[in-house]
Amino acid sequence: MNAPKREHREGDVLKEGHDVLPLTPYDPDRIGPYPLTHRLGTGGMGQVYLARADDGTHVVVKVVRSALVEDDRLDGTDYRARFAREAQLASRVGGRYTAEVVDSDPHSERPWIAYEHIPGPSLKDALAERGPLDPASLRALAALLAEALHTIHTRDLIHRDIKPSNIILAPDGPRVIDFGIARPTEGSTMTGTGHVFGTLPYMSPEQAEGSALFPASDMFALGTTLAQAATGHCPFDGPSEPRILMRLISPPPLEILSGLPTDLIALIRDCWAHDPALRPTPVQVVRRCTDQALERAWPPRHLGVPETVDVPSEPEPIVGATGAGLVEATAPQHPEPTEPQATLLHAPPHPTLSEGAIRHRYQVTIVVLVGLLLFLGVLLLT
Numbered sequence: 132m133n134a135p136k137r138e139h140r141e142g143d144v145l146k147e148g149h150d151v152l153p154l155t156p157y158d159p160d161r162i163g164p165y166p167l168t169h170r171l172g173t174g175g176m177g178q179v180y181l182a183r184a185d186d187g188t189h190v191v192v193k194v195v196r197s198a199l200v201e202d203d204r205l206d207g208t209d210y211r212a213r214f215a216r217e218a219q220l221a222s223r224v225g226g227r228y229t230a231e232v233v234d235s236d237p238h239s240e241r242p243w244i245a246y247e248h249i250p251g252p253s254l255k256d257a258l259a260e261r262g263p264l265d266p267a268s269l270r271a272l273a274a275l276l277a278e279a280l281h282t283i284h285t286r287d288l289i290h291r292d293i294k295p296s297n298i299i300l301a302p303d304g305p306r307v308i309d310f311g312i313a314r315p316t317e318g319s320t321m322t323g324t325g326h327v328f329g330t331l332p333y334m335s336p337e338q339a340e341g342s343a344l345f346p347a348s349d350m351f352a353l354g355t356t357l358a359q360a361a362t363g364h365c366p367f368d369g370p371s372e373p374r375i376l377m378r379l380i381s382p383p384p385l386e387i388l389s390g391l392p393t394d395l396i397a398l399i400r401d402c403w404a405h406d407p408a409l410r411p412t413p414v415q416v417v418r419r420c421t422d423q424a425l426e427r428a429w430p431p432r433h434l435g436v437p438e439t440v441d442v443p444s445e446p447e448p449i450v451g452a453t454g455a456g457l458v459e460a461t462a463p464q465h466p467e468p469t470e471p472q473a474t475l476l477h478a479p480p481h482p483t484l485s486e487g488a489i490r491h492r493y494q495v496t497i498v499v500l501v502g503l504l505l506f507l508g509v510l511l512l513t
Contacts, residue, residue, distance in 0.1 A: 151181065162192045162243050163236055176210070177241075181248065189248040190233050194241050214242040221246075221310040223286040228279035229307050230299070249306050251430075254360060255295035263363045266392050268431035272305060273357055273398065274420035275429060279307045280353065281413035284346040291344065293352035294333040295359055304429055332368040336379050336405055347407035353416070354402025361395065362387055380405075394419070 165182035215237035335351035
């Protein structure tokens with residue numbers, strides 16, 4: 132049956148391009164109370180739309196595909212619960228470092244979440260259109276993303292999917308988005324079904340093999356993201372999953388960073404440590420970057436974003452800690468656009484893995500790789 136023809140809505144054009152597309156006849160007119168104006172993307176779990184709120188501002192609405200809601204038990208994933216959890220976890224972080232949750236309805240026929248609309252391209256799109264960042268911009272990106280991860284981790288969360296497409300380059304600093312597979316630090320895997328969630332080329336070795344995760348797992352992904360921002364390419368990507376897994380457990384490809392200043396090579400190298408306990412904390416990344424006496428402001432000039440904000444020259448003082456743990460500090464939710472002040476706390480110490488545990492982790496990974504290669508060989512022979 133043919134879908135009804137959609138009429139053009141006046142005033143809905145918003146710089147349509149590869150990331151802002153017109154609605155199709157198959158898209159709904161509204162989701163919840165929000166009339167839709169554009170499509171922003173489609174993924175395996177659902178669609179993302181641009182919509183208009185009652186006050187005339189834009190919001191981003193993320194909605195689950197109907198088929199997943201109807202058959203959510205077939206793969207062991209409760210997508211309604213997952214959406215409700217995403218809204219709850221994203222709300223923990225607040226709007227300084229991510230897109231703030233405006234509204235949600237996980238109980239709707241098609242569960243949805245509405246986020247504030249953040250103007251700016253994703254880091255992935257910016258790199259594709261304008262090329263890699265210069266060293267000063269890379270340090271600014273590293274420092275600001277580390278501040279974002281510090282806030283996420285001090286809210287007892289692990290993001291688990293840090294990558295260029297999940298970073299929006301806003302005028303007042305990068306924003307980390309998509310908490311769909313984020314997890315509290317006390318939980319290490321997504322489900323009990325053996326599924327591993329994430330984007331394989333950006334995973335840490337422990338995440339790729341389904342082992343317990345730590346806040347330091349996000350730091351490995353930060354190193355990969357910075358390497359891509361510096362070179363334009365994801366260093367661990369490959370033609371097949373076994374090849375990517377082999378690259379993740381092998382010594383990191385530092386040769387691709389040969390054109391960078393030594394401090395940036397050392398920073399990315401340390402983020403890529405196979406032992407999570409040896410990776411730098413977000414606070415340490417901020418200090419290492421600001422120790423280089425950043426002289427430029429955010430955003431990177433070649434991205435063409437008009438407004439700027441200064442990168443802090445020194446980490447903020449420690450807010451406070453007691454013997455029982457951290458005293459939560461409230462970061463400003465709506466900072467002045469010219470001088471964002473981020474509060475840095477001591478990040479929780481990374482757990483130290485024993486040498487035996489690390490050796491066991493790599494043995495398990497090698498067994499998995501051998502099994503995959505044998506399986507592929509049998510397929511080719513048959």
